[in-house]
Amino acid sequence: IGPAYAKKYPENVLTLTMLSTAAFRTDSEKQKIYDLIHIMKTKGLDEVLPTLISRWYTDNFAKENPQFVANRIKMIQEMELETFCQVFWIYADCMMENWIHEIKIPTLVMTGENDLSCNPRINKMIVEAMPNARLEILRDLRHSITGEKPDLVAIKIRNFYEEVENAK
Template sequence: MTEAVDCVHVVEGKGPPLFMVHGIGARRSVWGPLTEHLKDDFTCIAYDLRGHGDSPKGPGPFGLGELVADLEALRAKLGIEQAHVIGHSLGGMIGPAYARAYPERVKTLGLLSTAAFRTSEDSAKVRGVVAAMEENGIPQSLGTLVDRWFTDAFKAANPDKVEARQQQVLDTDPDVFLNVFHIYAETEMGPWLHEVDTPSLVLTGENDGGCNPRLNKLIADALPHSELVILDELKHAILIEASDRIAEPVRRFLSTHG
Protein backbone atom coordinates (compact mmCIF):
# COMPACT_ATOMS: atom_id res chain seq x y z
CA MET A 1 0.00 0.00 0.00
CA THR A 2 1.31 3.45 -0.89
CA GLU A 3 1.48 6.28 1.64
CA ALA A 4 -1.68 8.31 2.27
CA VAL A 5 -1.95 11.61 0.42
CA ASP A 6 -2.96 14.92 1.98
CA CYS A 7 -6.40 15.44 0.46
CA VAL A 8 -7.61 18.99 -0.12
CA HIS A 9 -10.84 19.57 1.79
CA VAL A 10 -13.41 22.18 2.80
CA VAL A 11 -15.14 22.45 6.18
CA GLU A 12 -18.51 24.16 6.50
CA GLY A 13 -21.20 24.24 9.16
CA LYS A 14 -21.51 23.43 12.85
CA GLY A 15 -22.35 20.38 14.91
CA PRO A 16 -21.22 16.75 14.65
CA PRO A 17 -18.67 16.14 11.87
CA LEU A 18 -19.77 14.55 8.60
CA PHE A 19 -17.20 13.36 6.06
CA MET A 20 -18.52 13.51 2.47
CA VAL A 21 -16.86 11.20 -0.06
CA HIS A 22 -17.48 11.78 -3.77
CA GLY A 23 -17.40 9.31 -6.65
CA ILE A 24 -15.46 8.71 -9.87
CA GLY A 25 -14.12 11.81 -11.57
CA ALA A 26 -16.11 14.14 -9.31
CA ARG A 27 -14.99 16.85 -6.89
CA ARG A 28 -15.67 17.95 -3.33
CA SER A 29 -17.92 20.66 -4.80
CA VAL A 30 -20.54 18.04 -5.71
CA TRP A 31 -21.53 18.04 -2.03
CA GLY A 32 -22.19 21.81 -2.00
CA PRO A 33 -25.98 21.69 -2.52
CA LEU A 34 -26.49 18.99 0.13
CA THR A 35 -24.18 20.88 2.50
CA GLU A 36 -26.51 23.86 2.26
CA HIS A 37 -29.27 21.66 3.69
CA LEU A 38 -27.13 20.18 6.48
CA LYS A 39 -24.63 22.83 7.59
CA ASP A 40 -26.84 24.30 10.33
CA ASP A 41 -26.75 20.97 12.15
CA PHE A 42 -23.58 19.22 10.97
CA THR A 43 -19.97 20.16 10.27
CA CYS A 44 -19.69 19.08 6.65
CA ILE A 45 -16.22 18.03 5.51
CA ALA A 46 -15.98 17.42 1.76
CA TYR A 47 -12.66 16.47 0.17
CA ASP A 48 -11.17 15.69 -3.23
CA LEU A 49 -10.13 12.05 -3.60
CA ARG A 50 -6.48 11.54 -4.51
CA GLY A 51 -5.83 12.57 -8.10
CA HIS A 52 -9.12 14.49 -8.27
CA GLY A 53 -9.56 18.25 -8.18
CA ASP A 54 -6.85 19.84 -6.06
CA SER A 55 -5.62 16.69 -4.29
CA PRO A 56 -2.28 15.13 -5.29
CA LYS A 57 -2.48 11.74 -6.95
CA GLY A 58 0.39 10.08 -5.13
CA PRO A 59 2.82 7.60 -6.64
CA GLY A 60 1.53 5.00 -9.08
CA PRO A 61 -1.73 3.03 -9.14
CA PHE A 62 -3.83 2.72 -6.01
CA GLY A 63 -6.68 0.63 -4.64
CA LEU A 64 -9.56 0.85 -2.21
CA GLY A 65 -7.13 0.45 0.69
CA GLU A 66 -5.31 3.65 -0.25
CA LEU A 67 -8.58 5.57 -0.48
CA VAL A 68 -9.49 4.34 3.01
CA ALA A 69 -6.06 5.38 4.28
CA ASP A 70 -6.51 8.86 2.80
CA LEU A 71 -9.76 9.33 4.73
CA GLU A 72 -8.14 8.13 7.96
CA ALA A 73 -5.24 10.54 7.41
CA LEU A 74 -7.69 13.41 6.94
CA ARG A 75 -9.59 12.46 10.10
CA ALA A 76 -6.36 12.34 12.09
CA LYS A 77 -5.17 15.66 10.65
CA LEU A 78 -8.42 17.35 11.71
CA GLY A 79 -8.28 15.75 15.16
CA ILE A 80 -11.79 14.30 14.90
CA GLU A 81 -12.47 11.33 17.16
CA GLN A 82 -15.71 10.10 15.57
CA ALA A 83 -17.77 11.23 12.59
CA HIS A 84 -20.63 10.41 10.29
CA VAL A 85 -19.46 9.29 6.82
CA ILE A 86 -21.54 9.60 3.67
CA GLY A 87 -20.36 8.53 0.21
CA HIS A 88 -21.73 8.51 -3.32
CA SER A 89 -21.00 5.76 -5.88
CA LEU A 90 -17.33 4.82 -5.32
CA GLY A 91 -17.58 6.93 -2.16
CA GLY A 92 -20.32 4.54 -1.04
CA MET A 93 -17.70 1.79 -1.14
CA ILE A 94 -14.97 3.80 0.57
CA GLY A 95 -17.25 4.59 3.52
CA PRO A 96 -18.15 0.99 4.45
CA ALA A 97 -14.55 -0.13 3.88
CA TYR A 98 -13.41 2.65 6.21
CA ALA A 99 -16.01 1.67 8.84
CA ARG A 100 -14.85 -1.92 8.62
CA ALA A 101 -11.24 -0.89 9.19
CA TYR A 102 -11.96 1.79 11.82
CA PRO A 103 -15.34 0.96 13.40
CA GLU A 104 -14.69 3.12 16.45
CA ARG A 105 -14.32 6.20 14.23
CA VAL A 106 -17.68 6.02 12.44
CA LYS A 107 -21.00 7.10 13.95
CA THR A 108 -23.18 6.36 10.90
CA LEU A 109 -22.75 5.51 7.24
CA GLY A 110 -24.55 6.83 4.18
CA LEU A 111 -24.29 4.62 1.10
CA LEU A 112 -25.65 6.61 -1.83
CA SER A 113 -25.96 5.14 -5.34
CA THR A 114 -23.47 2.34 -4.82
CA ALA A 115 -23.28 -1.35 -5.71
CA ALA A 116 -22.63 -4.74 -4.17
CA PHE A 117 -23.80 -8.31 -4.81
CA ARG A 118 -23.39 -7.84 -8.56
CA THR A 119 -24.26 -10.87 -10.65
CA SER A 120 -21.79 -12.03 -13.30
CA GLU A 121 -23.92 -10.15 -15.83
CA ASP A 122 -23.82 -6.97 -13.70
CA SER A 123 -20.05 -7.23 -13.41
CA ALA A 124 -19.62 -7.85 -17.13
CA LYS A 125 -21.58 -4.68 -17.92
CA VAL A 126 -19.51 -2.39 -15.71
CA ARG A 127 -16.26 -3.96 -16.84
CA GLY A 128 -17.42 -3.46 -20.42
CA VAL A 129 -17.72 0.27 -19.75
CA VAL A 130 -14.13 0.34 -18.48
CA ALA A 131 -12.91 -1.69 -21.45
CA ALA A 132 -14.64 0.65 -23.89
CA MET A 133 -12.96 3.66 -22.30
CA GLU A 134 -9.58 1.98 -22.41
CA GLU A 135 -10.01 1.05 -26.05
CA ASN A 136 -11.75 4.15 -27.44
CA GLY A 137 -10.83 6.87 -24.97
CA ILE A 138 -12.72 8.50 -22.10
CA PRO A 139 -14.17 11.42 -24.13
CA GLN A 140 -15.75 8.95 -26.57
CA SER A 141 -17.58 7.25 -23.68
CA LEU A 142 -18.95 10.41 -22.08
CA GLY A 143 -22.29 10.16 -23.86
CA THR A 144 -22.87 6.70 -22.40
CA LEU A 145 -21.92 7.91 -18.92
CA VAL A 146 -24.17 10.97 -19.11
CA ASP A 147 -27.12 8.78 -20.13
CA ARG A 148 -26.46 6.59 -17.10
CA TRP A 149 -26.11 9.55 -14.75
CA PHE A 150 -28.95 11.94 -15.59
CA THR A 151 -32.63 11.67 -16.43
CA ASP A 152 -33.69 12.94 -19.85
CA ALA A 153 -35.74 15.73 -18.30
CA PHE A 154 -32.80 17.00 -16.25
CA LYS A 155 -30.44 16.89 -19.24
CA ALA A 156 -32.88 18.95 -21.29
CA ALA A 157 -33.47 21.52 -18.56
CA ASN A 158 -29.91 21.80 -17.20
CA PRO A 159 -27.36 21.49 -20.02
CA ASP A 160 -24.90 23.66 -18.07
CA LYS A 161 -24.83 21.28 -15.09
CA VAL A 162 -24.47 18.26 -17.37
CA GLU A 163 -21.62 19.99 -19.22
CA ALA A 164 -19.91 20.87 -15.94
CA ARG A 165 -20.02 17.22 -14.83
CA GLN A 166 -18.53 16.11 -18.16
CA GLN A 167 -15.78 18.70 -17.82
CA GLN A 168 -14.87 17.31 -14.40
CA VAL A 169 -14.25 13.95 -16.04
CA LEU A 170 -12.19 15.50 -18.83
CA ASP A 171 -10.14 17.48 -16.30
CA THR A 172 -9.29 14.32 -14.34
CA ASP A 173 -6.00 12.60 -15.21
CA PRO A 174 -7.07 9.71 -17.51
CA ASP A 175 -4.91 7.25 -15.59
CA VAL A 176 -6.56 8.29 -12.33
CA PHE A 177 -10.04 8.13 -13.83
CA LEU A 178 -9.49 4.62 -15.16
CA ASN A 179 -7.82 3.61 -11.89
CA VAL A 180 -10.84 4.60 -9.80
CA PHE A 181 -13.26 3.13 -12.34
CA HIS A 182 -11.41 -0.18 -12.02
CA ILE A 183 -11.75 0.02 -8.22
CA TYR A 184 -15.49 0.67 -8.59
CA ALA A 185 -15.89 -2.17 -11.10
CA GLU A 186 -13.87 -4.73 -9.17
CA THR A 187 -14.83 -4.00 -5.56
CA GLU A 188 -17.32 -6.49 -4.15
CA MET A 189 -18.54 -5.61 -0.68
CA GLY A 190 -20.93 -8.56 -0.47
CA PRO A 191 -18.60 -10.94 1.39
CA TRP A 192 -17.95 -8.50 4.25
CA LEU A 193 -20.83 -6.03 4.54
CA HIS A 194 -22.38 -8.09 7.34
CA GLU A 195 -19.32 -7.20 9.44
CA VAL A 196 -20.14 -3.48 9.30
CA ASP A 197 -22.22 -2.91 12.43
CA THR A 198 -22.58 0.85 11.93
CA PRO A 199 -26.10 2.28 11.47
CA SER A 200 -26.37 2.75 7.70
CA LEU A 201 -28.62 4.62 5.30
CA VAL A 202 -28.77 2.92 1.89
CA LEU A 203 -30.21 5.19 -0.80
CA THR A 204 -30.39 5.04 -4.60
CA GLY A 205 -32.43 6.15 -7.58
CA GLU A 206 -35.19 3.99 -9.01
CA ASN A 207 -33.67 4.07 -12.50
CA ASP A 208 -29.97 3.90 -11.63
CA GLY A 209 -28.81 1.15 -13.97
CA GLY A 210 -25.55 0.16 -12.31
CA CYS A 211 -26.54 0.86 -8.69
CA ASN A 212 -30.13 -0.24 -8.95
CA PRO A 213 -32.74 -0.95 -6.26
CA ARG A 214 -32.23 -4.71 -6.63
CA LEU A 215 -28.60 -4.45 -5.55
CA ASN A 216 -29.32 -1.83 -2.89
CA LYS A 217 -31.97 -4.03 -1.28
CA LEU A 218 -29.31 -6.73 -0.96
CA ILE A 219 -26.91 -4.19 0.55
CA ALA A 220 -29.50 -3.10 3.09
CA ASP A 221 -30.33 -6.70 3.96
CA ALA A 222 -26.65 -7.51 4.53
CA LEU A 223 -25.95 -4.57 6.83
CA PRO A 224 -27.05 -5.39 10.41
CA HIS A 225 -28.50 -1.91 11.06
CA SER A 226 -29.78 -0.28 7.90
CA GLU A 227 -32.55 1.77 6.35
CA LEU A 228 -33.33 1.62 2.61
CA VAL A 229 -34.62 4.58 0.59
CA ILE A 230 -35.42 4.40 -3.15
CA LEU A 231 -36.05 7.75 -4.85
CA ASP A 232 -38.41 7.33 -7.79
CA GLU A 233 -37.44 8.31 -11.35
CA LEU A 234 -33.83 9.26 -10.53
CA LYS A 235 -30.70 7.79 -12.10
CA HIS A 236 -27.13 7.98 -10.75
CA ALA A 237 -26.23 11.68 -10.40
CA ILE A 238 -28.55 12.28 -7.47
CA LEU A 239 -26.26 14.80 -5.74
CA ILE A 240 -26.46 17.07 -8.79
CA GLU A 241 -30.00 16.38 -9.91
CA ALA A 242 -31.88 16.04 -6.62
CA SER A 243 -29.95 17.22 -3.57
CA ASP A 244 -33.20 18.64 -2.17
CA ARG A 245 -34.83 15.20 -2.32
CA ILE A 246 -31.84 13.54 -0.67
CA ALA A 247 -31.62 16.08 2.12
CA GLU A 248 -34.75 15.02 4.01
CA PRO A 249 -33.94 11.32 4.46
CA VAL A 250 -30.25 12.08 5.11
CA ARG A 251 -31.00 14.74 7.72
CA ARG A 252 -33.59 12.53 9.42
CA PHE A 253 -31.24 9.54 9.51
CA LEU A 254 -28.29 11.54 10.83
CA SER A 255 -30.43 13.20 13.49
CA THR A 256 -31.94 9.89 14.59
CA HIS A 257 -28.52 8.30 15.06
CA GLY A 258 -26.52 11.36 16.02
Protein backbone atom coordinates (compact mmCIF):
# COMPACT_ATOMS: atom_id res chain seq x y z
CA ILE A 1 0.00 0.00 0.00
CA GLY A 2 2.78 2.42 0.94
CA PRO A 3 4.72 2.04 -2.32
CA ALA A 4 1.54 2.35 -4.40
CA TYR A 5 0.61 5.54 -2.54
CA ALA A 6 4.13 6.94 -2.95
CA LYS A 7 3.97 6.22 -6.68
CA LYS A 8 0.55 7.80 -7.15
CA TYR A 9 1.01 10.79 -4.81
CA PRO A 10 4.74 11.55 -4.66
CA GLU A 11 4.05 15.15 -3.70
CA ASN A 12 2.54 13.90 -0.42
CA VAL A 13 5.40 11.61 0.59
CA LEU A 14 8.78 12.72 1.92
CA THR A 15 10.24 9.24 2.49
CA LEU A 16 9.16 5.63 2.18
CA THR A 17 10.01 2.74 4.48
CA MET A 18 9.40 -0.80 3.29
CA LEU A 19 9.67 -3.56 5.91
CA SER A 20 9.90 -7.24 4.91
CA THR A 21 8.55 -6.43 1.48
CA ALA A 22 7.71 -8.75 -1.39
CA ALA A 23 8.41 -8.28 -5.09
CA PHE A 24 10.48 -10.01 -7.75
CA ARG A 25 9.40 -13.48 -6.60
CA THR A 26 10.34 -16.41 -8.78
CA ASP A 27 7.63 -18.73 -10.07
CA SER A 28 8.87 -21.34 -7.60
CA GLU A 29 8.58 -18.90 -4.69
CA LYS A 30 5.06 -17.96 -5.78
CA GLN A 31 4.08 -21.62 -6.08
CA LYS A 32 5.18 -22.30 -2.51
CA ILE A 33 2.82 -19.56 -1.34
CA TYR A 34 -0.04 -20.91 -3.47
CA ASP A 35 0.60 -24.35 -1.98
CA LEU A 36 0.46 -22.87 1.52
CA ILE A 37 -2.87 -21.20 0.72
CA HIS A 38 -4.22 -24.50 -0.61
CA ILE A 39 -3.21 -26.29 2.60
CA MET A 40 -4.85 -23.58 4.73
CA LYS A 41 -8.08 -23.83 2.74
CA THR A 42 -8.24 -27.62 2.65
CA LYS A 43 -6.72 -28.68 5.97
CA GLY A 44 -7.17 -25.56 8.06
CA LEU A 45 -4.97 -22.93 9.58
CA ASP A 46 -3.71 -25.11 12.42
CA GLU A 47 -1.96 -27.29 9.84
CA VAL A 48 0.38 -24.45 8.84
CA LEU A 49 0.72 -22.40 12.02
CA PRO A 50 3.89 -24.13 13.26
CA THR A 51 5.55 -23.51 9.89
CA LEU A 52 4.46 -19.87 9.84
CA ILE A 53 5.67 -19.24 13.38
CA SER A 54 9.06 -20.76 12.58
CA ARG A 55 9.33 -18.56 9.48
CA TRP A 56 8.36 -15.40 11.35
CA TYR A 57 10.32 -15.75 14.59
CA THR A 58 13.74 -17.06 15.51
CA ASP A 59 13.74 -20.14 17.71
CA ASN A 60 15.25 -18.20 20.62
CA PHE A 61 12.63 -15.46 20.41
CA ALA A 62 9.75 -17.96 20.29
CA LYS A 63 11.21 -19.85 23.25
CA GLU A 64 11.86 -16.71 25.33
CA ASN A 65 8.57 -14.98 24.42
CA PRO A 66 5.87 -17.66 24.42
CA GLN A 67 3.10 -15.20 25.34
CA PHE A 68 4.00 -12.88 22.46
CA VAL A 69 3.84 -15.80 20.02
CA ALA A 70 0.63 -17.10 21.62
CA ASN A 71 -0.98 -13.67 21.21
CA ARG A 72 0.00 -13.61 17.53
CA ILE A 73 -1.46 -17.09 17.03
CA LYS A 74 -4.67 -16.06 18.79
CA MET A 75 -4.97 -12.98 16.59
CA ILE A 76 -4.56 -15.10 13.46
CA GLN A 77 -7.01 -17.74 14.64
CA GLU A 78 -9.64 -15.07 15.31
CA MET A 79 -9.29 -13.77 11.77
CA GLU A 80 -11.49 -15.06 8.95
CA LEU A 81 -9.53 -17.74 7.10
CA GLU A 82 -10.34 -16.21 3.73
CA THR A 83 -8.99 -12.84 4.86
CA PHE A 84 -5.78 -14.43 6.10
CA CYS A 85 -5.40 -16.32 2.81
CA GLN A 86 -5.86 -13.08 0.86
CA VAL A 87 -2.79 -11.65 2.58
CA PHE A 88 -0.78 -14.53 1.16
CA TRP A 89 -2.26 -14.04 -2.32
CA ILE A 90 -1.07 -10.44 -2.14
CA TYR A 91 2.40 -11.61 -1.08
CA ALA A 92 2.51 -14.07 -3.97
CA ASP A 93 1.10 -11.82 -6.66
CA CYS A 94 2.70 -8.53 -5.70
CA MET A 95 3.87 -7.08 -9.00
CA MET A 96 5.64 -3.93 -7.84
CA GLU A 97 8.59 -4.82 -10.01
CA ASN A 98 6.67 -3.38 -12.97
CA TRP A 99 6.61 0.13 -11.50
CA ILE A 100 8.78 0.35 -8.38
CA HIS A 101 11.50 2.13 -10.39
CA GLU A 102 9.15 5.12 -10.70
CA ILE A 103 9.41 5.91 -6.98
CA LYS A 104 12.10 8.56 -6.66
CA ILE A 105 11.78 9.58 -2.99
CA PRO A 106 14.33 8.41 -0.41
CA THR A 107 13.39 4.86 0.53
CA LEU A 108 14.55 2.55 3.29
CA VAL A 109 14.05 -1.16 2.60
CA MET A 110 14.56 -3.46 5.58
CA THR A 111 14.29 -7.21 6.09
CA GLY A 112 15.63 -9.98 8.28
CA GLU A 113 18.76 -11.82 7.25
CA ASN A 114 16.95 -15.16 7.57
CA ASP A 115 13.54 -14.06 6.31
CA LEU A 116 12.34 -16.87 4.05
CA SER A 117 9.14 -15.02 3.14
CA CYS A 118 10.50 -11.66 2.01
CA ASN A 119 14.10 -12.67 1.72
CA PRO A 120 17.17 -10.48 1.29
CA ARG A 121 17.47 -11.47 -2.38
CA ILE A 122 14.13 -9.94 -3.34
CA ASN A 123 14.70 -6.93 -1.10
CA LYS A 124 18.06 -6.35 -2.83
CA MET A 125 16.25 -6.45 -6.16
CA ILE A 126 13.76 -3.87 -4.90
CA VAL A 127 16.60 -1.55 -3.89
CA GLU A 128 18.43 -2.09 -7.19
CA ALA A 129 15.26 -1.16 -9.09
CA MET A 130 14.71 2.06 -7.16
CA PRO A 131 16.82 5.14 -7.89
CA ASN A 132 16.97 6.42 -4.30
CA ALA A 133 16.71 3.38 -2.02
CA ARG A 134 18.91 1.80 0.59
CA LEU A 135 18.81 -1.67 2.13
CA GLU A 136 19.17 -2.70 5.76
CA ILE A 137 19.41 -6.43 6.42
CA LEU A 138 18.96 -7.18 10.10
CA ARG A 139 21.29 -9.94 11.26
CA ASP A 140 19.89 -13.18 12.61
CA LEU A 141 16.25 -12.12 12.23
CA ARG A 142 13.48 -13.76 10.26
CA HIS A 143 10.27 -12.18 8.95
CA SER A 144 8.90 -10.46 12.05
CA ILE A 145 11.56 -7.81 12.45
CA THR A 146 9.15 -5.42 14.20
CA GLY A 147 8.01 -8.18 16.56
CA GLU A 148 11.46 -9.34 17.59
CA LYS A 149 13.47 -6.14 17.49
CA PRO A 150 11.08 -3.16 17.47
CA ASP A 151 13.66 -0.86 19.06
CA LEU A 152 16.30 -1.71 16.46
CA VAL A 153 13.82 -1.19 13.61
CA ALA A 154 12.72 2.13 15.11
CA ILE A 155 16.32 3.33 15.46
CA LYS A 156 17.10 2.40 11.85
CA ILE A 157 14.00 4.26 10.65
CA ARG A 158 14.71 7.30 12.82
CA ASN A 159 18.32 7.44 11.63
CA PHE A 160 17.16 7.20 8.03
CA TYR A 161 14.66 10.04 8.49
CA GLU A 162 17.32 12.18 10.17
CA GLU A 163 19.77 11.55 7.31
CA VAL A 164 17.14 12.54 4.76
CA GLU A 165 16.25 15.66 6.74
CA ASN A 166 19.90 16.64 7.19
CA ALA A 167 20.57 16.22 3.47
CA LYS A 168 18.06 18.96 2.60
